[in-house]
Amino acid sequence: MSTPAPIQMVDLKTQYQAIRSEVEDAIRQVLDSNQYINGSAVQSFSRHLGAYLQANKVIPCGNGTDALQIALMALDLQPGDEVITAPFTFIATAEVISLLGLKPVFADVDPHYFNLDPADVARKITGRTKVIMPVHLYGQTAPMEPLLDLAKQHGLTVVEDNAQAIGADFTYQDGRTAKAGMIGDIGCTSFYPSKNLGAYGDAGAVFTQDEILGEKINTIANHGSKVRYYHDVVGVNSRLDSIQAAILDIKLKHLDEYIARRQAAAAAYDRGLAGIPQVTVPARAPWSTHVFHQYTLKVTEGRDGLKEALQAAGIPSMIYYPVPLHLQPAYAGYGYRKGQFPISEQLADQVISLPMHTELAPDQIDHICATIRQYYHV
Numbered sequence: 430m431s432t433p434a435p436i437q438m439v440d441l442k443t444q445y446q447a448i449r450s451e452v453e454d455a456i457r458q459v460l461d462s463n464q465y466i467n468g469s470a471v472q473s474f475s476r477h478l479g480a481y482l483q484a485n486k487v488i489p490c491g492n493g494t495d496a497l498q499i500a501l502m503a504l505d506l507q508p509g510d511e512v513i514t515a516p517f518t519f520i521a522t523a524e525v526i527s528l529l530g531l532k533p534v535f536a537d538v539d540p541h542y543f544n545l546d547p548a549d550v551a552r553k554i555t556g557r558t559k560v561i562m563p564v565h566l567y568g569q570t571a572p573m574e575p576l577l578d579l580a581k582q583h584g585l586t587v588v589e590d591n592a593q594a595i596g597a598d599f600t601y602q603d604g605r606t607a608k609a610g611m612i613g614d615i616g617c618t619s620f621y622p623s624k625n626l627g628a629y630g631d632a633g634a635v636f637t638q639d640e641i642l643g644e645k646i647n648t649i650a651n652h653g654s655k656v657r658y659y660h661d662v663v664g665v666n667s668r669l670d671s672i673q674a675a676i677l678d679i680k681l682k683h684l685d686e687y688i689a690r691r692q693a694a695a696a697a698y699d700r701g702l703a704g705i706p707q708v709t710v711p712a713r714a715p716w717s718t719h720v721f722h723q724y725t726l727k728v729t730e731g732r733d734g735l736k737e738a739l740q741a742a743g744i745p746s747m748i749y750y751p752v753p754l755h756l757q758p759a760y761a762g763y764g765y766r767k768g769q770f771p772i773s774e775q776l777a778d779q780v781i782s783l784p785m786h787t788e789l790a791p792d793q794i795d796h797i798c799a800t801i802r803q804y805y806h807v
């Protein structure tokens with residue numbers, strides 16, 4: 430058997446080579462324009478992203494964490510107001526809640542799709558709850574309809590952390606569809622290089638259907654200012670720079686093709702890993718397409734040994750995320766205990782993400798699956 434080319438968790442190089450001349454032309458145009466901040470490239474990308482997402486307002490910003498923070502800042506929340514989110518996510522989601530003096534209130538995730546469990550969210554709602562912040566983990570949306578129902582009943586705002594699911598399609602019970610991030614009141618995303626739509630540096634965006642909220646978010650992202658040197662509210666400085674916008678504008682045209690390639694790799698993994706009793710391949714939620722930011726297995730036995738066996742065979746893998754947020758030292762002050770979010774805690778011990786990107790070759794996937802089968806003697 431011939432050995433496949435070296436396998437990477439994320440291969441940005443081959444993808445870049447395919448669009449290299451286009452990207453270099455676009456960067457040169459920005460350099461020649463001298464509009465390094467807020468230039469026409471930023472406006473063009475915002476317009477195209479708005480059309481792709483069917484969003485009235487796209488507010489580009491510096492990164493995904495800023496996007497989440499700016500979204501929360503636009504909601505006139507008071508210190509101590511509660512924001513419900515999942516503990517099984519990247520720290521950024523909860524970090525911005527804490528930084529703004531709000532209280533992160535965790536609700537557990539469900540064991541199949543790894544996203545917020547609406548039944549647990551319902552139990553966590555109090556008189557101080559103001560926001561539900563679902564995270565569309567690994568590339569498919571949270572169960573948004575029951576979450577939207579809860580929000581409506583209790584007068585809450587829904588802010589979607591869509592850093593991992595840009596391009597996923599959500600289907601409502603009545604058959605209507607919406608892009609991930611456009612289901613709740615405000616969507617936030619990251620264009621960190623390894624995300625499905627990645628810049629070549631830091632970048633992010635906030636989007637919404639609500640024109641008034643969109644204006645407010647735009648003001649906050651620009652020092653609280655609509656007219657230069659006149660400041661209506663205390664804001665932040667969070668900008669998407671023109672070079673990153675020009676790169677993203679090119680990559681946005683390829684996003685659906687990139688997603689299709691990830692889905693094809695996922696389907697090949699599914700076939701290669703079928704019938705291993707200790708391994709559960711990613712369950713697909715009936716309400717969302719899966720854009721496979723990650724291809725994440727749930728492994729009921731020998732997870733850490735599997736990681737070592739993969740590494741010995743030249744195959745990288747990652748644990749997203751090894752410690753749920755309520756058990757992180759940074760969150761010790763909120764008084765959470767082990768055992769409070771059993772599904773998140775179990776998943777932290779069971780998940781393992783395999784290499785996933787747009788350039789995976791069939792022989793690489795075969796090699797990865799064969800290594801896993803060999804480890805479990807299947």
Ligand SMILES: *Cc1c(COP(=O)(O)O)cnc(C)c1O
Pocket residue numbers: 492493494495518519521522564590592593618619620621631632633
């Ligand atoms: C990447 C990510 C973020 C933060 O994005 P940055 O651009 O790195 O600030 C937030 N939430 C989730 C779920 C992410 O995966």
